[in-house]
Amino acid sequence: MSSKSAKLPPFDPADPLGIDDLLEPEDLAIRDTVRGWAADRVLPYIAGWYEKGELPGIRELARELGGIGALGMSLDGYGCAGASAVQYGLACLELEAADSGIRSLVSVQGSLAMYAIHRYGSEEQKQQWLPRMASGEVIGCFGLTEPDHGSDPASMRTYAKRDGSDWVLNGRKMWITNGSVAGVAVVWAQTDEGIRGFAVPTDVPGFSAPEIKHKWSLRASVTSELVLDDVRLPADAVLPEATGLRGPLSCLSHARYGIVWGAMGAARSCFEAAVDYAKSREQFGRPIGGFQLTQAKLADMAVELHKGILLAHHLGRRMDAGRLRPEQVSFGKLNNVREAIGICRTARTILGANGISLEYPVMRHATNLESVLTYEGTVEMHQLVLGKALTGIDAFR
Known part of the structure; x- marks a missing residue:
């Protein structure tokens, strides 16, 4: 049968660009494992933790994350999973779809502390710390x-x-x-x-x-x-x-890569909440998802969300090939966090007053992303990194 006459797959609102087609079965299995863990161990409790300003049982959560191979997962040896950059990114997306704080726990553990010891430490330091950090015994x-x-x-x-x-x-x-x-x-x-x-x-x-x-x-x-x-x-x-500075900056670049993916997890959570709400909330005798202005918002949110995931995937493939430059990580971090905040804010307008309630994830993600926007390099710093790369002129000082 020719490609012209082949039956097209159905449109998937959850994956409108068919990005899952780029993933291998092992990639999907890792993503589903992390998503399932987050659904079981974080989502039922996160609103209460957030409201109280605490993360109870963090040591137990760390051991559980170690048990599913999420700590230092892109590192090789010493009890680490040796996963690909794309697989690590997918895990970051699922963790931040639950909450940025959970993804931050994993990012700091694996991409900063463990990566620093793995990349720059002595063999004795690696043996002393990495196996216990990979298992979650040591944070x-x-x-x-x-x-x-x-x-x-x-x-x-x-x-x-x-x-x-x-x-x-x-x-x-x-x-x-x-x-x-x-x-x-x-x-x-x-x-x-x-x-x-x-x-x-x-x-x-x-x-x-x-x-x-x-x-x-x-x-x-x-x-x-x-x-x-x-x-x-x-x-x-x-x-x-x-x-x-080469040492700490390389660690930051590794962590920023995870943020490129993670921010899209927060955005996805808000987008899904907005779609569900738009289909069930009725005004003027019909669901608000049937009004043109709401559909325009949802369409724009979907475009930026899945463009961001595609960008993250592309950077992950470059990292796996050993071709990812720090400037490209700045590109991804700058774009994806900025767009994720925009998606969260638009979702809040669709939910109206309910958008500020912790019964929904939108305001929690929006406020979390205000930190993500400026940690691991502010917007301005990433703009100047790209500006220098584009012009050859250093404007930092």
């Missing part, structure tokens, strides 16, 4: 941002000084996901040799991680300050393969 955090230095990490004030064969660290880090529940903190500090990374056990004297309260975003997530007050570490605590 990790990543200390780069400081109270006065976010977009300009080269100016960080945290300092590590040699004292005999030891290192002594002093400083503060801010807005650190997982900080107060972490067993190990990857901390970046100035030294006489340049910026270095350290694997810091959180039970050492002088280390504390007070939790940050009164957040209106990422409320179902543990966010902390890290305080290092004469923290003494042995010589083998330093990550031997990382000197300068």
Whole structure:
């Protein structure tokens, strides 16, 4: 039978572009596993967690995520799943469709703390930390941002000084996901040799991680300050393969890739809520989904949602081929988070007053994405990364 006479597949409103056709059976199996876990362990409780500003049972959740291979899943060896970049991205999408805080837990664990040790650590450090982090037995955090230095990490004030064969660290880090529940903190500090990374056990004297309260975003997530007050570490605590900003920036690029996918999960959740509401909510004697203005909103939301997923998929294939550049990650993060926020806000208009209720996911995702918009690089920083790549002119200073 010729292709012209072949019967077309039916239109799938959940996958209007047929993106699932690009996925292998193993990709779909991983996606379905993570989606099922989130549906069982997060969605029934997330509104209450968010309202209370807590993530109870985070250690148990971490062990469960380790059990399904979601922690450090794109890393090889040491108990990690060795999944593809696309598979990791699909997991991030499903986790953030539940809540950005859950995806942040996994991203910081795998793409920041574990990736830093896996990429820049010694074999002894890898053996010490990675298997237990992959299983969720040990939670990790990543200390780069400081109270006065976010977009300009080269100016960080945290300092590590040699004292005999030891290192002594002093400083503060801010807005650190997982900080107060972490067993190990990857901390970046100035030294006489340049910026270095350290694997810091959180039970050492002088280390504390007070939790940050009164957040209106990422409320179902543990966010902390890290305080290092004469923290003494042995010589083998330093990550031997990382000197300068190249180390922490490469970790951030890996984490940003997960955000490219994750933001589309939050957008999908809001879009699905808007479609369901539009088909059931009646005004003027008919469902509001039958009015042209509502259908125009839904169409525009669907276009941006699935364009964003296609972009994420493309970047994932490039990462799997070893061809993904940091500028391309900035492209994806800039576009997808910005469009996801737009989708959430449009969904809120369709739900009207119900859009602000925690009975629906829309406002929770919208407020979460306000954090996602500026962490791992603000909009302006990613615009300047692309601007420099396009013109060859550095406009950062």
